[in-house]
Amino acid sequence: MTTPTTTTMAAKTIAITGGARGIGYQTAKELIRRGHRVAIGDVDETRAKEAADELGVTVVTRLDVTDPDSFRAFLDMVEKQLGPLDVLINNAGIMPTGHAHEEDDAVTRRQVEINVLGVIFGTKLALQRMLPRRTGHIINTASLAGELAVPGLATYCGTKFAVIGFTEAARQEYRKSGVQLSTVRPTFTNTELVSGTAGAKGLRNAEPQEIARATADLIERPRPFVRVTRFAGGMVAAMKFVPGRVAAGLGSALGTDSVFLDDVDMGARQAYLDRIRNN
Template structure:
C-alpha cells in the first residue's frame, strides 16, 4: 500500500475512472493524499468505484462530447478547487483484421481515444492558462510508437495522441503548463481479455501504470514508458531494419496475438460493453 507523500496535494480529475488503469490511478493518487475526482460513461460502475475508493467527487462523463466534459470539469472545480491535473485516461481497444472492423467501431475508437483526449486537453488548458500552472497527462500506449497487427485503428489513435501531446507541449512550453504522455505496454485489464500477450514479455499490471502516472505528476517529464523492459525494446526497435522488426514480431507472436490467437468468447463481455456505452 502506498502512503501520502511530501508533495503538496493537488486537485486531479481522471477520465475512464470506473475500472482498470483509471481506477487504480485514482486509488494510487488518493492514497498519496491528492484530491481526486473520477468520471466515466458507465454511471453505475463509476458510483460503485467511488464508494470503493472513498471518493466523493464523481460524475457521468462522455469524453466524446465537449459539453459533457465541460460540465464534469466545472463540477470538479466547484467541489475541489482549481484543476491542477487532468488525466485523460478513457480509451477502448477492439481487436481484429482492419478490413473486417465495423465502421461504427472504428469511429468509436477515434472519438474516445483521440477526440476525447483533444477535447479534454483544450478544456483543461482554458482553465490552467490564466493561472500559468497545471499538468495534462494523456494516456497513450507503446502501440502508439510501434505498430501492432490486429490493432490498426487503436495504434492510429495512440500514435495521434502522442503526436498531439508533443505538439501541444512545444506550443505551451513557456506557459507554465506541463503536458505528458504515459505509454503502457499491454496491461492486464479488460482491454486485453482473451489475448495471451507477447511471448517472453509480461503484461503490465494497472497498479504499475498508476504508480508511473503518480510519479509523473510529482516529477513532471514529457513521457514515461511502462514497463521498463517493454519500453526499452520499443525504443530500440526504432533503430532496427523493418525486416528484422517483422521477424522479431513473429518470434514474439505479436503478429498474431490480436488476430488469430484471440479467444473471442473470453473477450465478448468487454466487446459488448464498449459497443453499448
C-alpha cells in the same frame, strides 16, 4: 475505501477520465493514497459510483469524453467541489481487435472519438482553465502501440500515434506557459482491454498498478513522457533503429503478428466488446 498517506508534495486536485475500471481506477487509488484530491468520470455511471464508494471519492459523475459539454460539466463540478484543477488525466480509451478490413465502421468511429477526440477535447478544456493561472499538468494516456505498430490493432495504434503526436505538439506550443503536458505509454496491461489475448511470448503484460504508480510519479516529477514497463519501453525505443525485415522477424518470433488476430479468444472477450459498443 483507500487510506490516504502523506507525501512531500502538496495535495492537488486531480480529475481522471475512465476512472471506473482498470488503469483509471488504480490511478485514482494510488493518488488518493498519496494524499491528493481525486474526482472520477466515466461513461458507465453505475460502475463509476461503485468505484467512488470503494475509493472514498466524493466527486463522481457520468462522463462522455466525446461530448465537450459533458466534459466541461465534469470539470466545472471538479473545480466547484475540490478547487482549481491542477491535473487532468485523459485516461479513457477502448481497444477492439481484429483485421482492419473486417472492422465495423461504427467501431472504427468509436475508437477515434474516444481515444483521440476525447483526449483533444479534454486537453483544450483543461488548458483554458490552467493557462490563466500559469500552472497545471495534463497527462494523456497513450500506449507503446502508439510508437510501434501491432497487427490486429490498426485503428487503435493509429489513435495512440495521434495522442502522442498531439500531446507532443501541444507540449512544445505551451512550453513557456507554466502548464505541463505529458504522455504515459503503457505496454499491454492486464485489464479488460486485453481480455481473451495471451500476450507476446516471453514478455509479461504490465499490471494496472504499475501504470498507476508511473502516472503518480509523473505528477511529482514531470517529464514529457514515461514508458511502462521499463523493459518493454526500452525494447520499443530500440526497435526504431532495427531494420524492418529484422523487426518483422522478431514480431513473428514473439507472436505479436497473431496475438490480436488469430489467437484471440473471442468468447472470453465478448463481455468487453459488448460493453464498449453499448456505452
